[in-house]
Amino acid sequence: MRRKGNPAFGRRFLGNVNKKEVHDLDNEKTGAHECQINEIIKAKHARTFSPDSLEQANREGYDYCAYCLSYTLMKKALITVKLGPEAARMSNTEIVKDIREGSEIPLCSEIEKVEVMKNA
Numbered sequence: 001m002r003r004k005g006n007p008a009f010g011r012r013f014l015g016n017v018n019k020k021e022v023h024d025l026d027n028e029k030t031g032a033h034e035c036q037i038n039e040i041i042k043a044k045h046a047r048t049f050s051p052d053s054l055e056q057a058n059r060e061g062y063d064y065c066a067y068c069l070s071y072t073l074m075k076k077a078l079i080t081v082k083l084g085p086e087a088a089r090m091s092n093t094e095i096v097k098d099i100r101e102g103s104e105i106p107l108c109s110e111i112e113k114v115e116v117m118k119n120a
């Protein structure tokens, strides 16, 4: 959650000068041992970046918080599959629905995109 007043001023990224770690306030994790933004502010360890970006924090040697910035470490995979002959008789909408509802892909947390095309 962004904070309007001093020292965050509504900015998205907040640095902890003590641990040299940057947090994304738009993805703040508020569990007991997670971001602890209020504690950082209370201890006067908070600072912002100009411009307000991860690139700037990175340039200044700040590490990414493992809780709110874990998404920057995530990977994705692109898979192309040949569909069986039964798919030739189905609409693309039905195929996408079947793939989304019936797929078990190892390590997959979410299917982002399914695109059906001719097997040219």
Ligand SMILES: [Zn+2]
Pocket: 022, 023, 024, 028, 029, 034, 035, 065, 066, 067, 068, 069
């Ligand atoms: Zn964080």
